Amino acid sequence: MKEVSRHTLLSHLLLLSGLAATLCTASANAALDRVGDFALLDDSGEFHQLSRYRHRKALALMAYEASCADMDSKVTSYAELGKRFEEQGIDFVLLDSLDLGRSAAQALDLPLPLLEDDGQLVSETLGIAHAGEVLVMNPERLSVYYRGDSSESLAVALTEVVAGTLADTVSVSIKGCDIDYSVKNQHMKSPPDYATEVAPIVINNCLDCHVQGGVGPFAIDSYIMLLGWSPMIREVLLNKRMPPMQIDPYVGHTDSARGVSKQDLQTLIHWIDAGAPQGEFELDPLEEHAVKxxxxxxxxxxxxxxxxxxxxxxxxxxxxxxxxxxxxxxxxxxxxxxxxxxxxxxxxxxxxxxxxxxxxxxxxxxxxxxxxxxxxxxxxxxxxxxxxxxxxxxxxxxxxxxxxxxxxxxxxxxxxxxxxxxxxxxxxxxxxxxxxxxxxxGTRFVLPPDTPEFPMSASHLFDEDVVITGLRARMNFRGKKMRFEVESPDGAIQNLLSVPAYNYGWEPH
Incomplete structure (x- = not known):
């Protein structure tokens, strides 16, 4: 074994500590200790989850803001880079860090999918500060290969990712339009109140299942329980595991589906990021909530x-x-x-x-x-x-x-x-x-091997007028997504319901 002097070892430890402090700067600014998994819909209603790209070498993401002066040229060069590296196992997407909304995003006619960051929570979590900022992430390890602009340094980093030689995060300074996180900044100055703001959201969205004797794996029946489970709650909200039975909110409507508004998501996430302060109250709303x-x-x-x-x-x-x-x-x-x-x-x-x-x-x-x-x-x-x-x-x-x-x-x-x-x-x-x-x-079918996306369709022609009162998406463990459409006699097609990320554990219908 090679001997190392105490002085040398101490120097190495100090160097590692300095590197760790540098690499964690972005996370500290976002009040997070790590970059976790996340999921978003894009401007076409398709579902994207970082961990679902683990069969690929990397996922590249660029923060997009249409009003930024040189955004168009940045997107063009970024998209060209995407064509170059797509066959080498790297996917490219854009991130709507301003929360434009579906209709405005579709009107832009962008060359790449634009992920809808409702409430800017993913942008905050990733520590994105400027429009045009690019992150190249490892979907398997949920880590960051590269953070910076779309200059030649990005191409160099991507080449190293493909070669498997990039071991440390590359950080490159970037200039661009600042992204305004007004809601986050307000909540940092004055965190949401547990009793009057946070607890009502939990009661309205979680306590049908997360009660004693409920189907949820744990009960959220007090501030202490909410505090203890807050890291897990944050995680499943950002990767859209919860609430269950989520549909594309821009396609149709059903009371059976679950969803938390972006305002409520911001309140919950920012409260957790602030350390989940208890605040003052005489009676704990979660303890007082009566189980039905x-x-x-x-x-x-x-x-x-x-x-x-x-x-x-x-x-x-x-x-x-x-x-x-x-x-x-x-x-x-x-x-x-x-x-x-x-x-x-x-x-x-x-x-x-x-x-x-x-x-x-x-x-x-x-x-x-x-x-x-x-x-x-x-x-x-x-x-x-x-x-x-x-x-x-x-x-x-x-x-x-x-x-x-x-x-x-x-x-x-x-x-x-x-x-x-x-x-x-x-x-x-x-x-x-x-x-x-x-x-x-339904239909009879055989799934070919090694085919991650295999589209299927089934239909029925009604020979008389009908009123549709409900739809049931059911594909057991085989299905990934489902869309319901109705075609009128004149050929017009209306989208009724879209389930972008089908989960057999929670069947939307």
Whole structure:
């Protein structure tokens, strides 16, 4: 072993400390100790997540501001560089650090995807200070190869990245228009108040699931719990893991999807970055928030379907449970509303119920058809009241002699339990004018190997007027994204719903 003098070792340690201080300067300015994962939609509604580029050598990102004097020339040279390095494993994108909005961004007709930094939170996190600033990042290690301008030094750094010889972050000074972080600056001077600003956001967006006995993996039921989980909360907000069931906010609308406004995101993130100050309050709003008791919201149902008792083990991945439930009805019943009451909300991932004939199973006519009309009662979603009132004059018909077929999906949480979920049915006294049905549309396909993007489509032609009241995106573990469109007889196409980052754990519908 080579001997090193104490003086030499101390000098090396001091040098390393100096380098660390230099490399962490940007993070310190952004009140962060590291650059974490992040996810954004671009101006076409496509989903981009830094860690999802880990099959590539690097991701290059340039901060964009249209009003900056030489922005056009910078983008042109940057895009040309992108063409040069794309085949060598480096992707290039732009970052809308000013939060322009979708319509303004699309009007720019840029040569590269423009990532929509709603609330400027990603720009802040990355410590971007100037328009035209470029970051080249390692998606596998979530680290920064290069920070600087788009000059020749960028090309040199990219060449080293491709060669695998760049071991230290390259930092190059940059001149350009300053990016104004007015909201961040205001929150740095006066951090958001926990009791009056932060807690209400958490209550409105998180506590349907993150309560004792809820499907969330932990309860946010006090300031202390929120403080303890704040680093994780910050992470999942920035990479869009939470809230679940996110859709493209610029395409269609559904109350079933989740989303936190950019103003609320800024409040939460900046409060966490400020150290999550407790502030002053007499009663903790999170401790005072009452967990919703299980009750029949619409009153006692006309008929209660008792689901089977399912014993759920403490660990493991469970197959679906399929159960048929016979009904005692000797005459047709029109269902105007339903409600699920889960036996154990901490393990029930989802539940789907169809009306089926005596000889049918859960899949019914879907088993042998790529497009079929079915009687769908409702689906259970974690974190909701799961009360469904059909539109006036509309309902689900249960013909006499038919039954319900139910599909249960459970997750384990470390504790064995028994779930026995109830389904309350509310009937109409008179036959309803219209029947609500679902059109189950799919297709048969084979996924080729080594194909990360394999587009598929399925459609159904309606031969009569219909009213669409809901859409269900379902692709299990195979799907990455999904878009619903409707084409009118005149050929006009309207986008109804877009799920840019499909996650089977949280099915949007």
């Amino acid at each position: 008791a299980s009750r029949w919201v619409l009153g006692e149902p006309d008929y209660i379907v008792q689901g089977p008792a399912h014993a759920i083990p403490s660990t493991g991945v469970l197959d679906y449970y399929y159960n048929n439930v016979d009904l005692p009805f000797t005459e047709d019943k029109w269902v105007r509303a339903v409600q699920y009451r889960a036996g154990d909300t901490s393990v029930l991932h989802h539940l789907i119920t169809f009306v089926t004939g005596p000889e049918e199973d859960f899949w019914g006519t879907e088993r042998d058809s790529t497009s079929t009309s079915r009687r769908f009662v409702a689906g259970y979603i974690p974190g909701k009241d799961n009360v469904y009132e059909y539109p006036d004059g509309v309902g689900v018909l249960i013909p006499a002699g038919q039954r319900l077929s139910m599909q249960f999906h459970y997750v384990t949480n470390g504790q064995s339990t028994v779930d026995q979920t109830e389904l309350g049915l509310y009937f109409s006294d008179e036959p309803l004018q219209q029947e609500q049905r679902v059109q189950a549309v």
